[in-house]
Amino acid sequence: xxxxxxxxxxLMLALQDAIRKANQIVYQSRHPKSKNKLYSxxxxxxxxxxxxxxxxxxxxGVKVGIASTLTGNLIVGARSFPGNPYDGxxxxxxxxxxxxxxxxxxx
Numbered sequence: 001x002x003x004x005x006x007x008x009x010x011l012m013l014a015l016q017d018a019i020r021k022a023n024q025i026v027y028q029s030r031h032p033k034s035k036n037k038l039y040s041x042x043x044x045x046x047x048x049x050x051x052x053x054x055x056x057x058x059x060x061g062v063k064v065g066i067a068s069t070l071t072g073n074l075i076v077g078a079r080s081f082p083g084n085p086y087d088g089x090x091x092x093x094x095x096x097x098x099x100x101x102x103x104x105x106x107x
Contacts, residue, residue, distance in 0.1 A: 049084055065090050067098040076101050 024038045039060050040046040049059045063084055067077035077097045081090050 045082065047082070047084055063090075065094040067094055067101070 021038055021041060021044070024036075028034050028037045037048070038044060039048060045062055046060050047062060049061060049063065051057055051059055063081045065077075065079050065081060066075055068075050077094070079094065079097065
């Protein structure tokens with residue numbers, strides 16, 4: 001069924017998503033210690049990252065790993081790491097990815 005050129009099924013999905021997000025915001029405002037928080041309406045993958053600095057103790061976003069050439073002039077790989085893992089746990093994966101890209105370029 002179409003309403004003014006808009007597919008009503010798509011409209012219902014969009015409204016359900018907006019209602020789900022609104023309910024999540026209401027819940028987290030009533031339960032501040034809840035772990036599953038919505039920090040950005042338009043980017044729900046955003047997380048709270050603790051920086052451990054007095055002036056700006058928190059950042060909001062997603063941790064990423066960037067692999068570049070030795071001179072740093074060219075980015076040869078990038079990957080996001082959801083869940084804010086410890087940096088030391090992401091390094092091996094980034095090194096392996098960089099080495100596989102190097103092999104592809106040389107071949």
